[in-house]
Amino acid sequence: MAMHNPAHQAPAASTAGPPAIEVRNLHKSFGEVEVLKGIDFHVDQGEVVCVIGPSGSGKSTLLRCVNRLEEPTSGTVLVEGVDITDPETDLDLVRTRIGMVFQQFNLFPHLSVLRNLTLAQQRAKKRGKAEAVEIARKNLAKVGLAHKEDAFPAQLSGGQQQRVAIARALSMNPDMMLFDEPTSALDPELVGDVLEVMRQLADEGMTMMVVTHEMGFAREVGDRLVFMDGGVVVEQGDPREVLGNPQHERTQAFLSKVL
Amino acid sequence: MRTDSGTVPGTAPATMPGPAGRPRMKASTRRRLFRGVLYAVFVLAVLLVGFLADWQAIRTNFLDLDVAREMFPEIVVTAVKNTVIYTVIAFIGGLALGLILALMKLSPVGPYRWVATAYIELFRGLPALLVIFGFAFAVPIAFNWRPPGGSAGAGLIALIIVSAAYIAETIRAGIQAVPPGQVEAARSLGMTPAWTMVSVVLPQAFRIVTPPLTNELVILIKDTSLLFIAGMALGDRELTTFARDAVSQQANATPLVVAALMYLIITLPLTRLVAWLERHNKRGR
Numbered sequence: 001m002a003m004h005n006p007a008h009q010a011p012a013a014s015t016a017g018p019p020a021i022e023v024r025n026l027h028k029s030f031g032e033v034e035v036l037k038g039i040d041f042h043v044d045q046g047e048v049v050c051v052i053g054p055s056g057s058g059k060s061t062l063l064r065c066v067n068r069l070e071e072p073t074s075g076t077v078l079v080e081g082v083d084i085t086d087p088e089t090d091l092d093l094v095r096t097r098i099g100m101v102f103q104q105f106n107l108f109p110h111l112s113v114l115r116n117l118t119l120a121q122q123r124a125k126k127r128g129k130a131e132a133v134e135i136a137r138k139n140l141a142k143v144g145l146a147h148k149e150d151a152f153p154a155q156l157s158g159g160q161q162q163r164v165a166i167a168r169a170l171s172m173n174p175d176m177m178l179f180d181e182p183t184s185a186l187d188p189e190l191v192g193d194v195l196e197v198m199r200q201l202a203d204e205g206m207t208m209m210v211v212t213h214e215m216g217f218a219r220e221v222g223d224r225l226v227f228m229d230g231g232v233v234v235e236q237g238d239p240r241e242v243l244g245n246p247q248h249e250r251t252q253a254f255l256s257k258v259l
Numbered sequence: 260m261r262t263d264s265g266t267v268p269g270t271a272p273a274t275m276p277g278p279a280g281r282p283r284m285k286a287s288t289r290r291r292l293f294r295g296v297l298y299a300v301f302v303l304a305v306l307l308v309g310f311l312a313d314w315q316a317i318r319t320n321f322l323d324l325d326v327a328r329e330m331f332p333e334i335v336v337t338a339v340k341n342t343v344i345y346t347v348i349a350f351i352g353g354l355a356l357g358l359i360l361a362l363m364k365l366s367p368v369g370p371y372r373w374v375a376t377a378y379i380e381l382f383r384g385l386p387a388l389l390v391i392f393g394f395a396f397a398v399p400i401a402f403n404w405r406p407p408g409g410s411a412g413a414g415l416i417a418l419i420i421v422s423a424a425y426i427a428e429t430i431r432a433g434i435q436a437v438p439p440g441q442v443e444a445a446r447s448l449g450m451t452p453a454w455t456m457v458s459v460v461l462p463q464a465f466r467i468v469t470p471p472l473t474n475e476l477v478i479l480i481k482d483t484s485l486l487f488i489a490g491m492a493l494g495d496r497e498l499t500t501f502a503r504d505a506v507s508q509q510a511n512a513t514p515l516v517v518a519a520l521m522y523l524i525i526t527l528p529l530t531r532l533v534a535w536l537e538r539h540n541k542r543g544r
């Protein structure tokens with residue numbers, strides 16, 4: 001099995017083993033409406049790939065196909081070389097290796113912060129309680145919320161909730177993290193704390209796929225930037241290149257609106 | 260156009276004559292007058308009932324203190340106790356069966372869904388009295404079955420079966436009210452559908468349906484009175500059966516009033532609790 005090296009890796013050096021995520025000719029339709037129209041996409045191990053694009057362009061759908069929260073209509077999705085559309089694949093096992101962070105946090109409101117972090121460790125990873133608590137505390141400290149372990153989600157600000165959600169995903173010791181607009185539901189003054197945690201994760205070498213509207217984050221933290229529009233990847237490359245000198249006219253039109 | 264102050268063009272001030280030339284009342288005056296009429300109607304209705312009632316007859320037939328005194332302590336140690344026991348058994352049984360039915364109704368497996376739907380529609384469509392009667396008398400004959408606990412036990416099983424149909428619909432609605440993001444979060448962490456249901460969905464669903472479930476409980480307390488149709492041994496009698504027997508023994512209707520008070524003592528705190536829970540829930544989220 002491909003092991004993930006937690007030390008920071010330069011993108012150029014990430015050729016060992018299969019890509020963390022590889023998507024080939026992915027199509028996805030909701031009823032009559034085709035939302036993804038043949039996507040080819042990959043994230044190498046240790047790479048941080050940011051995905052931008054107008055609302056409704058299919059960014060979330062692509063992200064959700066990676067851990068099969070959405071069922072692809074056709075095409076291949078490989079996670080660490082394993083075809084997750086294969087009915088033989090143990091999907092729950094693969095999912096424990098893919099952390100996911102949602103726009104709306106989706107913390108479990110009936111459970112304390114600590115229990116939010118230990119539940120899936122015990123239920124899905126079959127860890128003992130003591131071990132789960134220890135790992136949870138370590139990750140809470142990492143996102144700067146060690147003092148909140150007894151709080152309930154409703155008692156936290158949006159920014160704190162999202163950091164708890166990140167800590168919850170990290171507590172499964174995933175090989176990669178998916179972020180779906182993690183700061184879009186936050187008040188502007190709370191965005192920075194969350195981005196800081198994500199930046200720290202990237203520095204530690206975490207493989208990350210980030211759907212975002214934060215162009216600053218994409219430029220400074222991302223190894224590669226992917227621009228999607230109308231269910232296709234229109235343009236991708238080095239973030240500074242794509243943001244500073246977009247080649248495609250749809251990219252130019254989009255960036256002129258958001259920058 | 261000026262819209263910041265003064266009269267808005269096109270709408271007449273409230274005291275100007277209306278289309279018929281009649282001076283129009285101010286809205287607040289009209290509201291006060293309307294409320295006054297409502298109060299007057301209410302007072303008249305109370306007075307009318309007071310005049311029409313035959314107070315002498317009521318006192319001797321319904322409020323005979325000697326008859327009432329005679330019912331104690333039996334009405335509490337037997338009848339109220341049995342009513343509470345029957346309610347608790349029927350509620351717990353209905354909850355367990357209702358949960359299974361709700362999960363069946365939401366199952367991806369077709370036959371489970373069909374069975375649950377048929378069951379729920381059937382028992383919500385039948386009068387509870389008829390089902391109790393059937394279980395106490397028809398089913399034992401048809402299946403050569405001796406119900407545990409005699410006919411009271413058979414009636415209780417019927418009550419469980421009927422309440423499960425209503426409770427199943429309540430629980431199903433609660434499960435569906437849990438935001439889909441909760442399931443997605445649990446599944447994305449690698450939790451199985453079963454663990455997701457048990458640890459994430461059901462705790463939230465039950466919190467959502469606590470007020471309607473408490474309502475079910477209140478309805479169930481009253482429905483235990485239908486068990487009288489099953490016919491019961493003396494020690495098994497619940498409140499209504501007990502009161503009916505007392506009425507025929509004493510040739511006086513006071514036991515009905517006492518039983519009614521007993522029901523209210525049990526149900527009123529619960530209905531207040533439901534109201535409180537509903538207010539509390541609304542504020543909580």
Ligand SMILES: Nc1ncnc2c1ncn2[C@@H]1O[C@H](COP(=O)(O)OP(=O)(O)O)[C@@H](O)[C@H]1O
Binds near residue numbers: 059061
């Ligand atoms: N469950 C669904 N059912 C039907 N249509 C959907 C569903 N999810 C997304 N869509 C549609 O797919 C398109 C792409 O959605 P999405 O991937 O969320 O875009 P983005 O994240 O880029 O804003 C949108 O037009 C959206 O309305």
Ligand SMILES: [Mg+2]
Binds near residue numbers: 059060061181
């Ligand atoms: Mg989206």
